[in-house]
Amino acid sequence: MALTDTQRFVTGKAAPLTDFTRILRRLNIDGPLFGGLLLICALGLAVLYSAVGESTRLTMNQFIRLGVAVVAMLIVAQIPPDIMRRWTPLGYAVGLVLLVFVLTSGDVGQGARRWLNIGIRFQPSEIMKLAVPMMAAWYLHDKSLPPKIGQLLIVGVMIVVPTVLIARQPDLGTSLLIAASGIIVIVLAGLPMRLMFGLAVSAVPGALVLWNFMQDYQKQRVLTLLDPDSDPLGAGYNIIQSKIAIGSGGLFGKGWTNGSQAQLEFLPERDTDFIFAVMGEEFGLFGVLSLLVLYAFVIGRGLYIATQAHDTYSRLLAGSISLTFFVYVFVNTAMVSGLIPVVGVPLPLVSFGGTSMVTLLAGFGILMSIHSHRKLLPH
């Protein structure tokens, strides 16, 4: 069957190997995925430069972190999935121990214990962002799918324990994202439809439990969303300014570094969680849609890699990483545009900050490894 050029591009099955593609393949790099990610990063840096008030120092800073994260991605891409699978339980166990350690003796920053200081300061919850879906996939790898109820319960525990530990730091946003990455594995493994509906229905009491877990400021954020303009404590300020920024950008935006909302510092957290609003203001609908298309392309490519994977572990893991990335994009953009409450989730690969970038790109390194280490035998 002859493939069109587009099909070749999307599926990566280019017939004649050029030197370039040969090098990429030798390095276990997935061309389309790599290209998409680099475009997002480049666009992100441009927006960031504007958002940090044209500070070359901070932009350079982010550029260097980006470089470190890309190197991490390329290193991870060299590790065959079989090896990753074998080391998964150990990685998960280490992550759990570190989480307990954080709660007992972690560094306090901004009212929460999230950091651990062993030579370098880092958040063990970052390890869990990858370790939880890996562990769930590891457990289901040799099971006959769809999983049985007992097996689901075991995976459930594997997800809930780190989620609760992180929620207690407290870091509600991260704990929910990690729970989501585990739940996605279960859903992809074939969680029975009736159970899925059951889960959806139980989300209502679940939300009430969650409400009790929330700090006052978090509850306020939910209430604010429902009625931002009459907010007594001012939590609505962010959303109002963010909506003004996006809305006033119009179709084509006010131009790079010309957004008055962002440059005159009306928009809070403009270089971190609310950077999407800077983009909306300066590049308009055209700009934000371009970014969303790039995200969609990367996620689509990830899901395609998942469907092409040759074993259950790789398949579930690749699917979870791609869809979790989607969750990040959705939560951030929906939050900034005032659709859901303000939760502290950065816009992946664009917001200022280093640790999460390394984890994100390491995740894409796993996808590349899965794709390039496929066994050539038909299954």
Place this chain on the structure above:
Amino acid sequence: MSLLSSIKDHHSERRLFIARVILASVVAIILLGIVVARLVQLQVFEYEHFAERSQGNRIRIEPVPPIRGLVLDRQGKVLAENLPAYQLELIAEQVPDIDETLARLTELGLIDAEDIPRLETLIDATPHFKPVALNLRMTPEEIANFAIQRPRFPGVDFRPRLVRHYRDGELVAHAVGYVGALSEADLESLEPARYAGTGHTGKTGVEQSFEDNLHGFPGYRHIVTNARGRVIPADSRELLDSLPSDAQPSPGANVYLSIDLELQRVATNELEGRRGAVVAMDPWSGEILALVSAPAFDPNLFAVGMTSAQFSELQQNPDRPLFNRAVRGTYPPGSTIKPMLALAALEVGATNLTRKSVCYGYFSLPNSTHRYRDWKPEGHGEVDIHDAIEQSCDVYFYEISQDIGIDRMHHYLDQFGLGRLSGVDMAGEKSGINPSREWKRRNFSNPADQRWFHGETVIASIGQGYMLATPLQLASAVATVATRGTRFRPHLVAAWEDPLTGERTLVRPERIGTVEIENEFYWDNIIGAMQGVMQGERGTARAIGMNAPYAMAGKSGTAQVFSVAQEDEYNEDEIEERLRDHALFVSFAPVEDPQIAVAVIVENGSSGSRVAAPIARAVMDQYLGVNDAAD
């Protein structure tokens, strides 16, 4: 569970997986569609509304800097306060031609031509909509002058702010220190949120050491501005009503220093025209009563900002007015250490109270012809330890130095605080040198230099050679003699005051050491000899102490100057002046109930008893309240 159902069916699992991926993709596309729809709603359908809101009046949060804590002296006299001043500011994006504007402001005398390159760099580095300060303190004439010309300068305006002001700047420059504009390095080390809206930070002295307590915490206020970022004060009140209430800044704590301003004044006047330092402290608490380094400078220059010419003049002045001699200047202590060495010699049995030596004006080590000379060429004749201190006989100390030995000298001088940081609550003090065999081994790399020679012990006994001490250390050491062996940490901060409640927290004296001289009799004798220096028949400083209405104990010192700075080579008179010995003097009073200990150093002052001692006497008279009686 049947065996069949537990066997993996790879094809059906893959089909199931693909079905789930498709399901997830559909959900994702729907969710993404909602976001896109929302963006279209905001950016297309509601564009006009939001564009108008972004163009119209808007609210922003502006930090309100805290008021810096006051610095007061022990009587409550204000040393550092905050006064309103007007500063000239420029907002780059509103200025049609920056070069021309700066040139025209120079013509008006509002900025210095030499500052233009610096200002241009600053303007480039600042976001174009934010104000840059051009002139930090405008005089009333400058304000009037500019107000008339204002229409000619779009984007330039003046604005009130609080500026640190040092009322008696020169008098307390080295103790209080000064605040200066935040530097690049400051921005790296300080917490950005706390310094939002603050342009200055403590650079030296108390202002630096207690920056954290003095600075306070900023508040925030909401302001309404137009599209250009300009503040509209009274308009749109209803917009503000929907906002959170403003957060008040919390001011920095006020600090009461143990310094006495009048004592500073006396010491400064006495040092007029000289290079030197005076440190006075309360021996029983370590409270520093006066800390003067001369020449001083006007700290207001730093708070307000000075021209580059003014700054380089301060920096290149050969008298080094910016150098804090009181805590950073290290000098050979000379004979001022003799009372301490005498105590050590008595304690270790190197001499006793009755032993007498005959001084012929020089001393030689056994098997050596090298003569170590006394300051008095003809010699002091027959002297005991009391005479040796009173007349400052060097030969007596040369003799006993060999029996004490350098390591025991080091041991006892260390207990008086020489060679170690005093722990004063002020950054940058130097530790000086209290030499020993061990010290020499550690500080010289060449093995031949690491050996200790007997001759080095001889000159160490009169405070020469390697030995170096700061005026603060000498004050602390003589205070320790006054208390008969109890050493307190020298400190400048006497109390903190919460500016809101007026509540005061006293800083307690801290004992930091005891000198191991068990025999009270030794203290009596040595302090008696020090009183002899001032008020004895043959005392070296009897001219200064004889007529004092209180019992005064002291010891003069003269330290040789070893090197001359290169830039002085051309001026003959200058060389001569700078080759003279340093004059030192340490003392305390009243002898029976010590209330003040003073160390004085006058660089190139030649004679401790003639030049340094009168300064100490004047400071003591002021503190002990005998000035009026003398008049």
